[in-house]
Amino acid sequence: MTDLPDTPAIAGSVCVVGAGPVGIALALRLAELGRDVVLLEAGGTTHDASKQDAYRGTVTDPALHYPLDEYRERRLGGTSTIWGGRCMPLDPIDFAPRDWIPDSGWPIGPDALAAYYPDANRLCEAGAFAYTLDAAFPDVRKPMIAGFAGQHFTSDTLERFSCPTDFGKRYRDRLAQSPRIRVLLGAAVTHIALNADGTAVTGLSVRTDAGATVPIVAQAYVLATGGLETARLLLASRDVQPSGIGNAHDVVGRYYMCHLAGTIGAFHATGAVWHGYDMAADGSYCRRRLALTAETQTAQRIGNFVARLHHPRIADPAHGASVLSALYLGRMLVPAHYRKRLADEGAGGIATTARHAWNIARDPLAVAGFAKQMLVDRRLAERKFPSVVVAPKNNVYSLDFHAEQEPQPDSRVTLGEDRDAFGMPRLTVDWRYTRGDVTTVQTALALLSDDLARSGCGRFDFDPDMVETEMTRYGAYGGHHIGTARMGDDPRRSVVDKDCRVHGIANLHLAGAAVFPTSSQANPTLTAVALALRLADRLQVGAA
Amino acid sequence: MMRVLVLGADGFVGLRVARALAASDWAVPVVGCRRANAACRLERIVLDATDRADLRQAVIGMDAIVNCVAGDARTIVANADALFHAAADRRIVHMSSMAVYGSAIGMVAEDAPLLPDTNAYAVARVEAEHLAEAAHNVVMLRPGCIYGAGSAQWSRRIADLLTLRRIGDLGANGDGGSNVVHIDDVVAAILSALRTPEVRGPVNLAMPDAPDWNGYFLAFARALGEVPVRRVPGWQLTLDTKGLAIPLKLAEKLTGRLPPPIPPSLARLWRQDIRLDPTRASVALGVQWTPLAVGLAEAAAWLRPRSDA
Known part of the structure; x- marks a missing residue:
């Protein structure tokens, strides 16, 4: 791992820009396939303001979207240095053109990724590629919700958790040991140079920490810089193609999607509920979810949707859970943004405080056990217990949902007037959601309520009028930057082809969630890594 | 019938080779041991395998020799010196080790340079291979880590460490290639080498597509029922290696019963991304490799009564 030398050009077979999970996975796989790789990372090995x-x-x-320097990290490992580690593959329906969702449909099907998901899972350290209860836990039969037999929802699919693995730390030695990979830190790409007719990249301009500009020349180039920076780099390189690279048809930066997530309602369970984690043989934490079936998505003409059982509102002492009450009373000790969320749940008076104190007094052992778990299984562990899971005494749960966001051209990122220290135009984000997105969540919750009632599992109450408020309470779901350079067969409506190659440019490829045409219910990292492994094979074919 | 002198027949590999030869219809093993072993029903010669005169005497009337002598560096070199000078043009199957590749990484075939840069054992193994130039008809087998029933190092010790959750998922510390090879495959390779005189020189022995160490630990933990495996943080492994190794080694020597230490060299091996290329063993010796799941199930079955006791 070296800093940039002062040589005029560095010839490498493939130049990968961005050493986040996608860039690192791609570089490692290319090296395995016998390609020489230069991996450029603008940051260093630590967070640097x-x-x-x-x-x-x-x-x-700003009410709808977090500041752009949050939820992403400019350093080795990229945003995997701060991610939560939730992994799951896309569902087959995500790839299909759906006539009720404009601009939906991928140019590849689920089969194109199937061969790459297991390796992606391994690189993410999320254990075996087993995402159903049967595949992952043939012996576990404790149901998520006793008696649940949904018409619209299944309860036997899983999400699995990475450590969460910081790809920079985890694969640093492997990158350094590989004789085929050169990692250059402090190497910020500021310009992508094209040949005169705009059909090939001739080189990259890289600004070093010392302020020098160094050209990088390679055979093939891959941008793995995340959904926002990828659009920014393409749009900012305007000397040959005046509207930006790959942007002749004004697609770059459009269709920007995150996910729509929130916590809502009250599920009054009548029977046994298991909403905690199961640990797979490989040690990874797995959790079951309530997933909307493809059939119902089709019949109802809505997007993809999953929900998890969540503990009830912490601020309301009616849950009777000493751990939640302790969290509530101890909220001054937790980080500011959690504190804000707790505060949003409503401030309590003296009476509320007293009831919380009573909850703790009735079951102090649970608080001690929870504290031990947080210390041993989270703080000290390298594979971390993923979240706070508390069983409420009154068997009332709220629902955590995570829904697909429809692609729409008006939700977009553009270049603003300001420039950063390297002279690169800064981004402007105008994130938008649609009526259809609200309908997806409203309809899915209503169907879930039906499923639960029909199965005799209990009552799920929610206020449909609060859906939009809840799903935008914290704005767009942080860290999922999807769709800004979408994949498609038609160059007028997409940026890259099905091999992730920028339309019309022979040797420029994009990796990462920027190329996803739709957002699915799934967190994007695992699929972005799988797509990068596939891209390594595609590049190999191209070079042969 | 081929008369085969088996040196080191009181060891893990030597004993299995002697038994396999005895069960064959084409060979008669003669075991060379330091001590007369009453339990051993095979024809035997008491000898010092590091002594030139003893070996010159012992090879008389032998058609071939299988050399499984292990031990410290001095023993290995002295044994090689004595054997290769005594053997003349007899067929010798000499058990060497992947240690001759030292700290090499990546895919390693037999023509890779010998790199005795890790420890005295590696230096001795390389010197022993050089001494083989004195003989004319030698095949040198370079096994990776030999596991299976009877393997103290790569089955019993690993099982103990897995059970104690001192190893499991080691993250970057378990990324090295395990290069495991089942004892049955080693024995098969040795027998094949005896009957394939045209094969000479070094042959790697490691199952094709052997898992990395994390993969080996997980697969073995499954076979043992010791799951879920634990993610062992780097700091804990460092503590175990540096802090506990010496006291545990001493205690083990004193009592013979304590949990095994993880010496720094072992932790280093688990990180070393070396992959033995087994093509020559597959092609020239026709080794049919035991699938990992089968081999681990056998190893787990061997260990089971012990843990019940």
């Missing part, structure tokens, strides 16, 4: 500054930008509606 001066580097992070390059990510700052403008958000059109």
